[in-house]
Amino acid sequence: MSDSTPIREAPLPSTGSILSGRLTVVGGLAAALAVLVLAASLVGAYPLSLPEMLAAVGRRLAGAPAQGQIDTVLFEVRLPRVLSAVVVGAALAAAGAAYQALFRNPLVSPDILGVSTGAGLGAVLGIFLSLPVAGIQLTAFAVGLATVGLVYAIASMVHGREPILVLVLAGVVVGSLAGAAISLLKILADPYDQLPAIVFWLLGSLAAVRKGEVWAAAPLVLLGLVPLVLLRWRINVLSLGDEEAKALGVQAGRLRLLVVAAATLMTASVVAISGVIGWVGLVIPHIARMLVGPSFDRLLPTAMLLGASYLLLVDTLARTMARIEVPIGILTAVIGAPFFLWLLARGREGWS
Numbered sequence: 001m002s003d004s005t006p007i008r009e010a011p012l013p014s015t016g017s018i019l020s021g022r023l024t025v026v027g028g029l030a031a032a033l034a035v036l037v038l039a040a041s042l043v044g045a046y047p048l049s050l051p052e053m054l055a056a057v058g059r060r061l062a063g064a065p066a067q068g069q070i071d072t073v074l075f076e077v078r079l080p081r082v083l084s085a086v087v088v089g090a091a092l093a094a095a096g097a098a099y100q101a102l103f104r105n106p107l108v109s110p111d112i113l114g115v116s117t118g119a120g121l122g123a124v125l126g127i128f129l130s131l132p133v134a135g136i137q138l139t140a141f142a143v144g145l146a147t148v149g150l151v152y153a154i155a156s157m158v159h160g161r162e163p164i165l166v167l168v169l170a171g172v173v174v175g176s177l178a179g180a181a182i183s184l185l186k187i188l189a190d191p192y193d194q195l196p197a198i199v200f201w202l203l204g205s206l207a208a209v210r211k212g213e214v215w216a217a218a219p220l221v222l223l224g225l226v227p228l229v230l231l232r233w234r235i236n237v238l239s240l241g242d243e244e245a246k247a248l249g250v251q252a253g254r255l256r257l258l259v260v261a262a263a264t265l266m267t268a269s270v271v272a273i274s275g276v277i278g279w280v281g282l283v284i285p286h287i288a289r290m291l292v293g294p295s296f297d298r299l300l301p302t303a304m305l306l307g308a309s310y311l312l313l314v315d316t317l318a319r320t321m322a323r324i325e326v327p328i329g330i331l332t333a334v335i336g337a338p339f340f341l342w343l344l345a346r347g348r349e350g351w352s
Contacts, residue, residue, distance in 0.1 A: 007164060025291055029305035033086070036309050040082045040316045046073045079317075080211035085312040087214060088206070088270040091221045093307025094300060095263040096281025098228055101235050101296050102259050103164055105279065106289065107343065109282035110267040112168060113260065114175030116278075118147025118270040120202055121178045124185045127197050136201075137213065137272040140284055144268035152260065163253070194309060197235075204329035205279035206315050220269035224262040232297040239294070279326050279336025280307055286343060323349045 013341035042048045048070060056071050066072065095110040102113065111117060122143025142189070154170040157162065181204070189195045237250045238259075245252045267281070288303040313326070314335070316328045 002183050011061065012026050016116045026301055026305065029309065033167075033305055033309045033312070036312050036316075037082055037086065040085070040312055041074065041078055041302075043316065043320055044073075044078060045319070048078075050073065061154070071253040076211070080214055081206050081209060082312065083211075084206050084214045084217075084273065085315040086308040087218055087221055088274045088277065088285075089307040089309070090272045090273040090304040091224075091234075091307075092311070093278040093279065093288070093303040094225060094228065095267045096264040096307075097285040097296070097303040098227040098235070100261050100285050101169065101239055101280070101294075101299070102256060102263075104239050104241075105201035107166075107282070109278070109279070111175070111261060111281070112222065113171035113264065114147045114178060115144045115264050116271050117175040117178040117200045117269045118269050119144030120276050121147070121182050121185075123201050123272070123275070124182050124189075124198050127194055127201065128185050128189055130194075133208070141268050141272040144271060145264060147174055147178060148260065148264040148268075152257070157223050163256070201275045202329075204275035205325070205326055205327050206274055206320075207319070209273055217269045217273050218236070219232065221266050224266035224269070225257055226302060227262040231255065232300060275329070277311070277332055279332040279340070280311055283336045283339050283343075284310055287343025 024247045041053060042050065046069070052070050053074060056067075056074050058073065059065075059067065059071070066075070072200045077331075092110060096108075099108050099110055099112055100106050116344035119140040123136050123140035127144070131139065148171075151167065153175045154174070155167045158170075184200055186195060189198055197216045234250050234255055237245045237248055238252060238255060239247075245255075271277075284307045285299065288299055288306050289304075292298040292302045311332075314328055314331050318328050318331055
């Protein structure tokens with residue numbers, strides 16, 4: 001006797017349910033970031049209560065004069081640092097997502113073309129020349145951009161090779177030269193004054209960031225973000241390879257240059273104020289990819305929210321976990337290195 005029970009196929013998820021799930025992820029990350037911003041604004045060496053913070057914000061919105069130490073701590077120290085952590089984390093994560101999509105590899109970071117090393121060289125040079133803080137940041141920003149420009153110029157002179165491979169190799173070479181120059185300046189620097197400042201800057205920290213510096217970096221981050229948002233569909237096409245992109249009407253070379261320029265601008269602008277903070281641009285985009293998939297239009301906002309939340313959490317730990325402040329670069333390495341090893345063990349699983 002044959003079984004006459006009809007076979008029913010499992011229903012496929014609808015487009016609406018998939019979109020709703022992804023919006024839920026983004027909404028949840030945005031809510032988590034808001035909670036972290038509130039918590040980070042209250043804790044620190046001078047803790048604040050929620051009523052005190054709300055009263056201070058109310059006075060500021062009403063145009064009333066500042067009253068006492070609470071207003072000074074909140075608006076001159078605490079909130080600028082919280083905002084800088086959000087901006088720096090979001091920018092590094094967005095740049096990392098762009099670079100990983102560009103190079104079709106989840107194991108690359110924003111420093112793949114030497115922008116962080118170049119910015120570090122600029123900052124070290126500014127400290128060596130005893131420039132003011134603004135001069136150090138400007139030098140870091142300019143040399144970071146110039147480093148990537150040099151990498152791209154070298155890669156453009158090499159023909160007959162895979163363009164992405166040439167770009168990466170040129171970045172490794174120029175980044176190594178910039179690292180050697182940093183080592184030379186550290187040897188020549190004053191060991192009692194300049195060398196400690198150089199070492200502290202290279203470890204990465206938001207302790208010295210002020211609101212003017214945040215307002216100067218934020219427009220540059222936004223300027224670099226705009227092309228990534230407008231070209232998010234074309235960036236997806238790049239993941240198919242140059243030949244497939246050309247067949248679909250996308251000029252891969254021009255698009256690659258624009259993506260590199262936008263991601264470099266974002267990275268250089270935040271590294272100039274925060275120092276070299278590693279692992280954010282490597283780890284966070286991969287976590288975002290595991291949450292929402294590889295499509296760049298979903299990956300970009302998810303990575304930015306995750307990066308902002310992650311760096312804000314790490315910075316809050318850095319200034320509260322011990323009597324002396326721990327540089328952010330140390331904490332991100334301690335957290336990121338084990339994850340990177342796990343990532344290597346998984347290989348390319350989940351990338352496509």
